[in-house]
Each structure stands twice: as C-alpha cells, then as structure tokens.
Amino acid sequence: MSALPYALFFVAGVLLVALTIYVLTGGADYGGGVWNLLASGPRAAEQRDLIERAIGPIWEADHVWLILVVVIMFDAFPPAFAQIMTAMHIPVTLMLVGIVLRGSAFSFHSYGGGRDSAQRRWGRLFAIASLVTPVLLGVIIGAIASARIPRNPARLSDFVAPWATPFCFAVGLFALVMFAYLAAVYAPLETDDNELRDDFRRRALGAAVAVGLMAAVVLLLSIHGAPLIWAGLTERVWTWPLIWMITILALAAIGALWTRRFALARLCAAGQVALILWGWALAQFPYLLPPDLTIYNSSAPPVTIHILAGALAAGALILLPSYRYLMVVFKTNPERRRLRGRRRGTLTGG
Amino acid sequence: MPNILAARSQMAMSLAFHIIFSCVGIAIPLLMVIAEWLYLRTRREVYLLIARRWAIGAAIMFAVGAVSGTVLSFELGLLWPHFMKWAGDIIGMPFSLEGFAFFTEAIFLGIYMYGWDRVSPRAHLGAGVMVAVSGMVSGIFVVIANSWMNTPVGFRLVNGQPIAIDPIAALTNPAALHETVHMTIAAYAATGFVVAGIHAAMWLRERGNLFHRRAIAIAFAVGAVAAVLQPISGDASARAVARLQPLKMAAFEGLFKSGPHAPLALGGIPDVKDRKLLYAIELPSMLSLMTYHNADAVMRGLNSFPEGEWPSPLIAVHLGFQIMVAAGMAMAGLALWGAWLLWRRRTIFDCDWFMYAMVAAAPLGLIAVEAGWVVTEVGRQPWIIYHVMRTADAVTPMPGLEVTFTLFTALYCFLGATVAFLLWRQVMLSPTGEEVAALARVPR
Numbered sequence A: 001m002s003a004l005p006y007a008l009f010f011v012a013g014v015l016l017v018a019l020t021i022y023v024l025t026g027g028a029d030y031g032g033g034v035w036n037l038l039a040s041g042p043r044a045a046e047q048r049d050l051i052e053r054a055i056g057p058i059w060e061a062d063h064v065w066l067i068l069v070v071v072i073m074f075d076a077f078p079p080a081f082a083q084i085m086t087a088m089h090i091p092v093t094l095m096l097v098g099i100v101l102r103g104s105a106f107s108f109h110s111y112g113g114g115r116d117s118a119q120r121r122w123g124r125l126f127a128i129a130s131l132v133t134p135v136l137l138g139v140i141i142g143a144i145a146s147a148r149i150p151r152n153p154a155r156l157s158d159f160v161a162p163w164a165t166p167f168c169f170a171v172g173l174f175a176l177v178m179f180a181y182l183a184a185v186y187a188p189l190e191t192d193d194n195e196l197r198d199d200f201r202r203r204a205l206g207a208a209v210a211v212g213l214m215a216a217v218v219l220l221l222s223i224h225g226a227p228l229i230w231a232g233l234t235e236r237v238w239t240w241p242l243i244w245m246i247t248i249l250a251l252a253a254i255g256a257l258w259t260r261r262f263a264l265a266r267l268c269a270a271g272q273v274a275l276i277l278w279g280w281a282l283a284q285f286p287y288l289l290p291p292d293l294t295i296y297n298s299s300a301p302p303v304t305i306h307i308l309a310g311a312l313a314a315g316a317l318i319l320l321p322s323y324r325y326l327m328v329v330f331k332t333n334p335e336r337r338r339l340r341g342r343r344r345g346t347l348t349g350g
Numbered sequence B: 001m002p003n004i005l006a007a008r009s010q011m012a013m014s015l016a017f018h019i020i021f022s023c024v025g026i027a028i029p030l031l032m033v034i035a036e037w038l039y040l041r042t043r044r045e046v047y048l049l050i051a052r053r054w055a056i057g058a059a060i061m062f063a064v065g066a067v068s069g070t071v072l073s074f075e076l077g078l079l080w081p082h083f084m085k086w087a088g089d090i091i092g093m094p095f096s097l098e099g100f101a102f103f104t105e106a107i108f109l110g111i112y113m114y115g116w117d118r119v120s121p122r123a124h125l126g127a128g129v130m131v132a133v134s135g136m137v138s139g140i141f142v143v144i145a146n147s148w149m150n151t152p153v154g155f156r157l158v159n160g161q162p163i164a165i166d167p168i169a170a171l172t173n174p175a176a177l178h179e180t181v182h183m184t185i186a187a188y189a190a191t192g193f194v195v196a197g198i199h200a201a202m203w204l205r206e207r208g209n210l211f212h213r214r215a216i217a218i219a220f221a222v223g224a225v226a227a228v229l230q231p232i233s234g235d236a237s238a239r240a241v242a243r244l245q246p247l248k249m250a251a252f253e254g255l256f257k258s259g260p261h262a263p264l265a266l267g268g269i270p271d272v273k274d275r276k277l278l279y280a281i282e283l284p285s286m287l288s289l290m291t292y293h294n295a296d297a298v299m300r301g302l303n304s305f306p307e308g309e310w311p312s313p314l315i316a317v318h319l320g321f322q323i324m325v326a327a328g329m330a331m332a333g334l335a336l337w338g339a340w341l342l343w344r345r346r347t348i349f350d351c352d353w354f355m356y357a358m359v360a361a362a363p364l365g366l367i368a369v370e371a372g373w374v375v376t377e378v379g380r381q382p383w384i385i386y387h388v389m390r391t392a393d394a395v396t397p398m399p400g401l402e403v404t405f406t407l408f409t410a411l412y413c414f415l416g417a418t419v420a421f422l423l424w425r426q427v428m429l430s431p432t433g434e435e436v437a438a439l440a441r442v443p444r
C-alpha cells in the first residue's frame, strides 16, 4: 500500500475549512440582509443601520472565501468542478445573479450618496437578493448530496431534474434560516444599545427554533432525497457523538442568548453550524460528487496537489494574520479602538 | 444563435465589463495612496480630501469588480467545462495565487475604506499600499492564466490528454511576461487618463479650484508615465507575438501575402474572400523593419496558413489592433505635450487647449484596453488553448445559452448605467474652490 495522500487530505481539508468560514462569515452577511428585510418595530431604522455598519467593512473579504472554494475546486478537482458546473448550470447562474445584485446593491446603497427613495430601493434590492441567494446555494449543495447529477446531461430536463426536488429546496431553506440565525446571534455584539440588542436576541431565539425544525425536515427528507447522507448520518461510528455535540451546542447557544451572554452565544452558534456542515462532509466522504467522483479519482495529479498545498500553506501565512487584523479593527469593542484613531478633517467625512 | 456563439458572446461581454473595474481596481489605490502620502507630508487638507473623495468612487467600483469577477470564475466552468476539466490542474495555480491576492486586497480595502478613524494614519496609508500592491498582483496572476492559453506549455500530450504536468512551467509560459507587463501598464494608463480627464472637465467649469488642480496633477502624472511606456511594451508584445503566434500577427496587420519588405498597414478592411486589405495606407517595409529590425526579413502572411484556422471575425482583430495602437499613440503624444508644457511654461494649467485635450482623451485608455483584449482573444480563435483545444470543443452541452447571455447582458447594462449615474453624482458633489480654500484656513 502506498503512503496516505497527506497533501490531498490537506487540500480537501482547506476546501472544507474555506467553505465553513464562508458560511460562518459570508453566510451571516446574507443573514443580515434577511433581517434588513424583516426589520420592524420602533427601532426598524436602527436595526437596518446596525446591519449595514456590521457588514460594510468585511463583506468583500468574507466573499473571497467563496472564490477560494471555487479556485481550489478547479485546481485540485477539475472533473468534479466541470461536472457540477455543467449539470448545475441553472441554479449556479441564478445564484450568480443573486450575488451580483446583492453586492452591488449594498455598495450603491452605502456609497451612492443621498437618502432619497432610489437609495431606499437599493436597500430593498440588497435585502431580497440576500434572501434568494442562500436558498440557491443550499439547493446546489443539496443536489450534490443527493447523488443524482447525470454524467452526460443533454436535454433541458437533465439540467433541471437533479435539483428540482423537495430535498434540495429543504436544504436551501435550511441554509437560509441558518444564515439568518448566525446574523441575529452576531448582531448584539455590534452595539451598546440594550434595546437594540434585545431586538436581535429575540430574533436569534426564533431563528434557533427554525434551525432546529429545518434540521429535522432535512434529515427526514434525506431518507429518500439523499440516501448516502442519511446512511452516513445514521450508521457510522461518529454519528451519535456528532449529533450530541450539535445538540449540546444548539442548547448552549440558546441558553447563552437567554442569559444575554452574547459572546458565548456567538461561539456556540458558530460551532453548531460548522459541525452541521462537517456532518454533511463526513457523511459524504470520500465522495466529492457522489456517486462517481471521490477526492481520489477526481483529483489533479500529485504535482499539482503538492504545489497547491504548498501555496495554500504559504498563502495562509499572509492571509490569517491579515484577516485577524481586519476582525480586530472592526469586530472588537469600539470603545477601546476609538482611542487610537484620530479624528480628521470635517469636510472629508465619507 | 448557435450555442458556441452565445457562449463566446457571454464570455466576451462578461470580461469586457469586468476589465473596466479591474483597471480601476489596480490603479486607483495607487492614486489614493499618493494623495494620502502627500497629505501626510505636507499636511495640506486638500490632499486628504482628494483621497477620501476618490475612495467613495473606488468603493463602488470595487464592489462591482468583485461581483463581476465572481461571475467570471464560475463562468469558466459554466461555459467551458471541458476546458476547465482539461486545463484546471495546469492553470489552477495562478488562479489560486490570485485568490490570495484578492484576499489581501479585500481585507485591506475594508480597513482602508472604513478605518479612517480606527487605525493610525500610518497604518491607514500602509493598508492603502497593501491594496495597491495586491490589486496589481491579482491582475498579473489572471493574465498569466490567459497567456498560457496563448502559449500552452507545462505538459505533454498523449492521446489528447495532458500528462507530465508541470504547473510551474505553465506559470512561466513564453507569453506571460509581455502580457502581464503590457496589461499592468495599461491599467495605470487607462485609469490615470480617466481620472485626469474628469477632473479636467471640472477644472474647465471652475478654474482655480485647487481640488481639481491637485487631483489632475496626481492622476496625469501616473497616466502619463504609463502612457509613454506603453508603446515600448506594446512593441515588445508585437515582436513576441510574431515569434510565438505568427498567424495572429498576420491577422493584426491584415497581411495576406508572405514575403520580405512587409508593409505596415494603417487602417483598412481585410477582405477575406479576395484575400486583400482594402482602403489601407501602407508604409512599405515598415512591418519587417519594426518586427525584425530588418527590411529583408520575411513576414508570414495569412495565405501561408489554412483558412480554417484564421481567427474570425478577422476584421475585429485587425481593427481592434488599429484602434489600440492609435489610442496608444494619442495618449503618449498627450503625455509628451504635457511634459513639454511643464518644461517650457512650468505649468500645464494655463493652456486651455491642453485641458480640452485631456477631457477628450479620458476614454482612450479604456477603449485601448477593450480593443487590445479583442485583439488577443479573437486573435487566438478558433483555439481556446492555442493549437491544443478548439473553442467549439470546450463549450457546455447546456441548451439555450442565449437566455443566460441575454440575462447577463441586461444585468450588466443595468449595473453599468447605475454605476455611471452614481459616479456622476459624486463628481457633481465635488467641493467648490471656496470650500477647499476654507478648509486650508481652518486653524490646526
């Protein structure tokens, strides 16, 4: 037997980690759009402002995780990338439209200047695109998990059938509520206003329940919709420990929200969502695109994998400290940071 | 519309849209950094004002650049799955490195845009430098991927499949150097001219406004240096193309017959049926001279290649090349005129003719960039990977691509119009001379 392909595992692992971080950060940015749409009560305007302030500086950096997922995919696993992009042409295209509209509407809204009705419409478009895009992302993941992607699609129906199923749309909705949940859990950390915090605390608790419900629905539908995942989630040694851990984290997040320990809640909720994602990945392992393509038989030749692994490791040396710096600048207590910056010119306010 | 045509059109349209934002994304951070550095050195508020105003426009451009770039990275798979399956592991390398460049860019962009009051002035300037450098680097990596499609190396073909893959050799393919240098300079030239042209228009409305005066000085300096370098780099590109892709070179020039003393054609319309170039001004022997520094050197013409391999439409390649070179010469000329004015009159701001010329020249750089890419990309046809894979063999089996082509065209028209409107509004909001003067009087 040959040595284990460590570099391949490393690359596949980075792929999963990048997807996880995208869901935890970029996902929450979409969730913010959902709460923008659902902003209500006496503080609706403040809620929207909070979301905008929270997302502004980081969304582009968060978004790049998705790009990293795509480039690792086509560098390391070209056949899987080609097959997914061929069969999933329609949902991927729709998701791209959502991504384009969300990103540009957000920046038009923040930088367009003026507060007129056109600007409000950009905010609305941003919110709607934030609602639709996660559903499509979930649909694509669901279709991959269901192992029904045809090898040589030709007729239009081949391009529709793999994803137009209840299971895929359930996964889509699951992604949406998960993203909204993350956003609501993170939001109280962005403000010192206790009323505003409570607005989002209530939303987070509601979303937590929705996440639990959708998890159950997806699991049940997977019996028929994605037998491979169902088998993986019910029959392997790690099944029960994983399910217990997710449950404990979910309950801990709810408890922390209840007792207003928001930093703890953030940690638990992020852990919960990450484990759900890893559960899917583990259940599907070693398949990248079941039922044909595994990480072994669809991987690029070892040279490419080795060089890519080296590049990813080297890139991480630049990336991780920079990303941390970004988070420290924008996501730590504003009081502490405010002392360091100096206020400058008046006319220059942007 | 046949599927292949729809796919090619969608790819071309998406790239032509994205490249505008890429050029700005590469070059505007440099302009902002220069302005901010001047502020830190001189403490004149007007420089800070310029940096912050540019930053607002840049934020819009960056967002649209990021989303349209995302569309492209998916489109490679959506439209050309066979190409990606075949070549993904060979050229994935530059794309992965580009991913990291995007990261640093997006991270420090967030700090730059939102961190004016959150980090120290030096750290802020440092963030700007990081954005400028990573923007340039990301452009270089994508263009390397593209240059590999022109000069594919780093693998051996066995039964139509690549083996013995060497991603490093692919990264250092023969076209990489001249394409990346030429594109990078193009971004600075194009953006410098656009920015200088907009401020020149505003200056002509309100002469004496220090804001526009300083902005023009910075933008024109960057654009002019690049514009003077560009013909030199373009000449190197042309000679490389003559060596690496002689058929493409013949298409640039509309040169049908092989032979020594090849003429340089100005303008003209290639007539594919009769195999001659109509209505062109021909400078005898110039092409041989420019390409090989020798009038007796033999240039290969289109006739020495099978017609099935000619790029089509040929006219796009030929006219694109003419437009690019004409624009490049005009820009270099304007740059030299500015230098002459500075030398003789110590200022460029007293000459209204020069200011009007600057306004007129504002779009030239972007036009040249678009034309240059048509030249490179259509000139590579019918190959997606030169002499290895035909474009027609790479396209997706998904039926009805004209629907997605229409969808994205409509989307981008809408976005383009919106961006133009918002930027116009920003320009109209730029400070008046009095406001700028008042700023300078604020006691510090």
Ligand code: HDD
Pocket: B150, B175, B178, B179, B180, B182, B183, B185, B186, B187, B189, B190, B230, B231, B233, B234, B235, B237, B238, B239, B241, B324, B325, B326, B327, B328, B329, B331, B364, B365, B366, B368, B369, B370, B371, B372, B373, B375, B376, B379
């Ligand atoms: C500001 C933009 C700009 C300007 C002024 C010029 N170019 Fe250019 N040119 C480009 C922007 C550009 C480009 C869009 O950036 C291209 C497309 C691909 C590339 O590498 O650069 C290009 C490609 C390109 C190519 C094809 C390279 C290839 O296919 O590999 C040649 C031969 C030239 N250029 C030559 C010139 C010459 C002789 C110029 C004389 C003034 C010139 N360019 C001005």
Ligand code: HEM
Pocket: A060, A063, A064, A067, B018, B019, B021, B022, B023, B024, B025, B026, B061, B062, B063, B064, B065, B066, B067, B068, B069, B070, B071, B072, B073, B074, B076, B102, B105, B106, B135, B136, B138, B139, B140, B142, B143, B183
């Ligand atoms: C000559 C061609 C190109 C150049 C010079 C270029 C350069 C750039 C630059 C400088 C940026 C960042 C600035 C901005 O956001 O506006 C950018 C964004 C982007 N480009 Fe391009 N690009 C080119 C073509 C492509 C192609 C062919 C692809 C995909 C295959 C692509 C994918 C992307 C992506 C994904 C982003 C977004 C990164 C982010 O989120 O910050 N680009 N491009």
Ligand code: HEM
Pocket: B008, B009, B011, B012, B015, B016, B018, B019, B080, B142, B143, B145, B146, B312, B313, B370, B373, B374, B377, B378, B380, B381, B383, B384, B391
């Ligand atoms: C951003 C500047 C660019 C512009 C304006 C541009 C323009 C074009 C045009 C006009 C076409 C259609 C050619 C035809 O089919 O007749 C095309 C095709 C294509 N380009 Fe580019 N291009 C750019 C950069 C790039 C880069 C950097 C890459 C790759 C990394 C790339 C990859 C492709 C591919 C895969 C196709 C489709 C296949 C083909 O037609 O050969 N392009 N592009």
